[in-house]
Amino acid sequence: xxxxxxxxxxxxxxxxxxxxxxxxxxxxxxxxxxxxxxxxxxxxxxxxxxxxxxxxxxxxxxxxxxxxxxxxxx
Amino acid sequence: xxxxxxxxxxxxxxxxxxxxxxxxxxxxxxxxxxxxxxxxxxxxxxxxxxxxxxxxxxxxxxxxxxxxxxxxxxxxxxxxxxxxxxxxxxxxxxxxxxxxxxxxxxxxxxxxxxxxxxxxxxxxxxxxxxxxxxxxxxxxxxxxxxxxxxxxxxxxxxxxxxxxxxxxxxxxxxxxxxxxxxxxxxxxxxxxxxxxxxxxxxxxxxxxxxxxxxxxxxxxxxxxxxxxxxxxxxxxxxxxxxxxxxxxxxxxxxxxxxxxxxx
Numbered sequence: 001x002x003x004x005x006x007x008x009x010x011x012x013x014x015x016x017x018x019x020x021x022x023x024x025x026x027x028x029x030x031x032x033x034x035x036x037x038x039x040x041x042x043x044x045x046x047x048x049x050x051x052x053x054x055x056x057x058x059x060x061x062x063x064x065x066x067x068x069x070x071x072x073x074x
Numbered sequence: 075x076x077x078x079x080x081x082x083x084x085x086x087x088x089x090x091x092x093x094x095x096x097x098x099x100x101x102x103x104x105x106x107x108x109x110x111x112x113x114x115x116x117x118x119x120x121x122x123x124x125x126x127x128x129x130x131x132x133x134x135x136x137x138x139x140x141x142x143x144x145x146x147x148x149x150x151x152x153x154x155x156x157x158x159x160x161x162x163x164x165x166x167x168x169x170x171x172x173x174x175x176x177x178x179x180x181x182x183x184x185x186x187x188x189x190x191x192x193x194x195x196x197x198x199x200x201x202x203x204x205x206x207x208x209x210x211x212x213x214x215x216x217x218x219x220x221x222x223x224x225x226x227x228x229x230x231x232x233x234x235x236x237x238x239x240x241x242x243x244x245x246x247x248x249x250x251x252x253x254x255x256x257x258x259x260x261x262x263x264x265x266x267x268x269x270x271x272x273x274x275x276x277x278x279x280x281x282x283x284x285x286x287x288x289x290x291x292x293x294x295x296x297x298x299x300x301x302x303x304x305x306x307x308x309x310x311x312x313x314x315x316x317x318x319x320x321x322x323x324x325x326x327x328x329x330x331x332x333x334x335x336x337x
Contacts, residue, residue: 018285018286019283019285019286021281021283022283022285022286022291027307032308033308034307034308034309036331037302037307037314038316038323038324039291039298039300039314039316039323040322040323041323045321045322048321048322049322049323052322053322053324055134057120057131059078059131
């Protein structure tokens with residue numbers, strides 16, 4: 001699964017795309033605390049929203065991929 | 075804060091700096107000194123430090139910073155707003171109600187799938203919390219004593235008609251079908267159901283979808299209602315009511331980010 005992350009002060013911002021007709025979720029964490037999850041129309045909307053509301057700069061985002069559970073027996 | 079690394083070039087005519095992964099744009103020459111300046115992103119000015127090998131964008135020069143509410147405020151915000159609480163409860167009860175109603179009456183496969191999914195999600199997440207009488211003073215979308223009339227309406231419902239208050243989903247809602255109210259049921263809406271339809275379900279103006287986790291999302295022109303039962307993150311199952319403000323979906327009620335059902 002592809003997603004986007006940005007570190008911003010003590011907060012971790014993560015954008016997780018859902019189905020196109022649903023949009024994308026903007027999650028905000030502080031350590032293990034799951035503070036917020038906003039559903040916006042798209043990944044770009046999430047980034048714009050994160051900038052306007054929380055000050056996360058557009059170039060702070062990195063693209064990440066969740067490779068899922070690995071089979072350690074292989 | 076943001077950083078970029080790489081060989082920095084400057085256009086001395088315009089004052090622009092750039093890092094070019096490929097061909098250097100015309101008019102730019104290598105930067106050979108440090109620059110301390112500011113840069114504006116979408117109307118907000120930030121401090122900026124540029125060296126020949128990259129740059130760092132710092133805090134806003136106006137000193138404003140993001141300050142999240144204290145964790146206690148983010149976590150213990152359940153139902154401070156009575157209207158949101160009533161809305162959430164009515165919607166959840168309504169969808170549960172619709173699930174049982176559908177199983178009793180309508181022969182509409184997509185609807186059964188939809189409501190079965192929702193009903194299952196609710197029961198899975200709450201251990202049956204939503205079964206039984208409405209625990210709140212807020213009225214149910216439909217008078218439970220009106221069971222026969224409601225079932226009859228289900229039976230006569232056109233495939234794509236979705237009375238949101240009753241939770242009856244029809245047609246291919248999983249493919250973002252428009253929501254609409256059946257005329258014969260609109261007049262039966264309780265205040266709670268009317269509140270829901272006023273917010274998210276004006277006829278032809280709302281869509282219902284299921285996200286990847288299998289949770290419900292209803293989007294109207296101005297309000298978005300969604301549940302996080304199957305994938306609530308590091309939290310208990312909850313719901314959200316968001317409002318579209320200046321292009322952003324924000325919390326409809328300040329300080330009420332997650333709506334957590336209570337029993």
